[in-house]
Amino acid sequence: MVKQTGTAKLSFGDTDLELPMYSPTMGPDVIDIGKLYAKGGVFTHDPGFTSTSSCESAITFIDGDKGELLYRGYPIEQLAEKSHYLEVCYLLLYGELPNAEELENFENRVTRHTMVHEQLTVFFSGYRRDAHPMATMVGVVGALSAFYHDSLDINDYQQREIAAVRMIAKVPTIAAMAYKYSIGQPFVYPKNALDYASNFLYMCFSVPAEEYEVNPILARAMDRIFTLHADHEQNASTSTVRLAGSSQANPFACIAAGIACLWGPAHGGANQAALEMLKEIGSVDRIPEYVARAKDKNDPFRLMGFGHRVYKNFDPRAKVMKESADEVLELLGIENNPTLQVAKELERIALEDEYFIEKKLYPNVDFYSGIILEAMGFPTSMFTPIFALSRTVGWISQWKEMLGDPALKIGRPRQLYTGEPRRDYVDVENR
Ligand code: SDX
Numbered sequence: 001m002v003k004q005t006g007t008a009k010l011s012f013g014d015t016d017l018e019l020p021m022y023s024p025t026m027g028p029d030v031i032d033i034g035k036l037y038a039k040g041g042v043f044t045h046d047p048g049f050t051s052t053s054s055c056e057s058a059i060t061f062i063d064g065d066k067g068e069l070l071y072r073g074y075p076i077e078q079l080a081e082k083s084h085y086l087e088v089c090y091l092l093l094y095g096e097l098p099n100a101e102e103l104e105n106f107e108n109r110v111t112r113h114t115m116v117h118e119q120l121t122v123f124f125s126g127y128r129r130d131a132h133p134m135a136t137m138v139g140v141v142g143a144l145s146a147f148y149h150d151s152l153d154i155n156d157y158q159q160r161e162i163a164a165v166r167m168i169a170k171v172p173t174i175a176a177m178a179y180k181y182s183i184g185q186p187f188v189y190p191k192n193a194l195d196y197a198s199n200f201l202y203m204c205f206s207v208p209a210e211e212y213e214v215n216p217i218l219a220r221a222m223d224r225i226f227t228l229h230a231d232h233e234q235n236a237s238t239s240t241v242r243l244a245g246s247s248q249a250n251p252f253a254c255i256a257a258g259i260a261c262l263w264g265p266a267h268g269g270a271n272q273a274a275l276e277m278l279k280e281i282g283s284v285d286r287i288p289e290y291v292a293r294a295k296d297k298n299d300p301f302r303l304m305g306f307g308h309r310v311y312k313n314f315d316p317r318a319k320v321m322k323e324s325a326d327e328v329l330e331l332l333g334i335e336n337n338p339t340l341q342v343a344k345e346l347e348r349i350a351l352e353d354e355y356f357i358e359k360k361l362y363p364n365v366d367f368y369s370g371i372i373l374e375a376m377g378f379p380t381s382m383f384t385p386i387f388a389l390s391r392t393v394g395w396i397s398q399w400k401e402m403l404g405d406p407a408l409k410i411g412r413p414r415q416l417y418t419g420e421p422r423r424d425y426v427d428v429e430n431r
Contacts, residue, residue, distance in 0.1 A: 005021060005022055007020060015041075054411075057234070069316045075316075080227050088393070117147040121187060123140055134269075136177075150162070152251075163250075164400060167396050168392060172389055175382075179204050188203045188204075195223070226390040228321060230391065236261050237268065238258065238395055246409065258391070274369075275371065276304075291346075306363055307362075313362060315364040318364055325375075
């Protein structure tokens with residue numbers, strides 16, 4: 001529990017209040033308004049939560065002005081370069097980098113849970129083949145609670161642990177199954193001799209009719225994309241998972257809620273929307289037309305993959321993603337990829353434009369990721385499922401942290417009511 005480090009004085013009408021303030025390890029101080037309604041009879045009002053701390057957390061820190069992202073204190077750039085996704089999963093879940101034995105044990109635990117209940121394959125057949133893979137992922141992940149009854153009791157630490165490991169282990173298998181189902185190919189079982197990222201590529205791109213060799217360059221790039229998307233403080237989908245978890249819903253239902261929220265184009269759906277936008281622009285000479293549209297208040301068009309609620313500087317993940325895009329496309333011999341050329345020129349033009357400078361709009365994590373994923377062979381419909389796969393460890397880590405808080409209360413915001421005052425029912429003949 002944080003200690004009070006100050007007091008905020010609040011005066012309105014004939015009320016004078018003193019509210020406790022707390023100081024974080026890093027970032028802005030907070031004012032605890034928990035007793036404001038009881039003491040002052042008023043609510044705070046902050047639609048979109050632009051100035052609201054919803055919880056205490058020790059997992060991820062973002063400095064939007066500096067463009068800094070830390071997982072348990074470690075900079076994302078260092079983890080993307082030196083670590084790998086399952087080690088990052090351990091770090092996010094348990095707070096420290098594992099030693100060699102801890103890492104091996106954790107990787108073995110995850111590996112042993114990569115298969116899903118065989119009955120789940122039937123579940124997929126209820127969907128149309130052209131269903132968006134996010135539609136199948138939301139449904140199938142939510143359905144896991146029907147199959148794994150021994151990891152539903154959120155009050156049992158061991159059950160929370162096994163649910164976390166199952167989610168991390170099975171979400172790549174489910175995402176790959178969603179892809180295979182959408183292209184009419186047979187599901188491919190996980191191959192546990194492969195590392196996490198290689199196994200995902202294998203389940204997506206191998207077919208029973210022939211041998212499939214995972215390209216180690218693509219596997220390393222895939223693993224790095226997983227790491228870059230693993231967690232991101234209290235974003236919309238993580239807040240959704242926390243709110244669902246605060247009602248004591250089972251872990252699979254909470255993760256399904258997070259997947260549903262991430263699907264939106266303003267959030268995780270932006271990577272699909274960004275690549276589709278880059279392809280619609282098509283060539284460098286059409287960029288000014290789209291930049292003008294993005295600035296036009298009367299045009300709902302926005303530059304997808306640009307802007308961020310928190311980052312008012314470069315999203316550090318976008319920098320790593322851009323370097324990775326250069327590296328992967330060059331290694332694949334497609335460095336002249338027209339979409340990448342459009343993306344780089346669009347970034348250059350936008351960052352010189354007064355509108356984007358004034359509003360501090362920079363490329364975010366979604367701006368370059370689609371270019372790499374397309375080069376790997378994924379259709380745009382698989383971009384957000386891959387984001388959901390990567391973010392599952394962040395969601396489940398935040399969910400576990402919340403449930404570990406003895407002061408946990410159900411999340412239940414209030415409102416600014418602007419509807420009708422009380423009035424009596426009017427019979428239809430008198431209306
Ligand atoms: C993710 O929260 C997270 O951490 C999310 C995420 C994560 O890892 O979980 O980082 C992942 O969701 C990244 C964001 C992906 N979304 C997109 O790329 C969609 C395009 N971007 C925007 O829709 C927007 O920038 C948001 C949703 C990301 C942020 O929106 P905010 O914070 O609510 O900001 P805003 O909409 O109030 O915009 C501020 C101003 C507005 O102009 P004014 O009304 O002040 O005149 O900037 C403008 C906006 O019109 N603006 C843009 C723009 N983004 C904001 N103008 C043109 N193009 C854009 N992309």
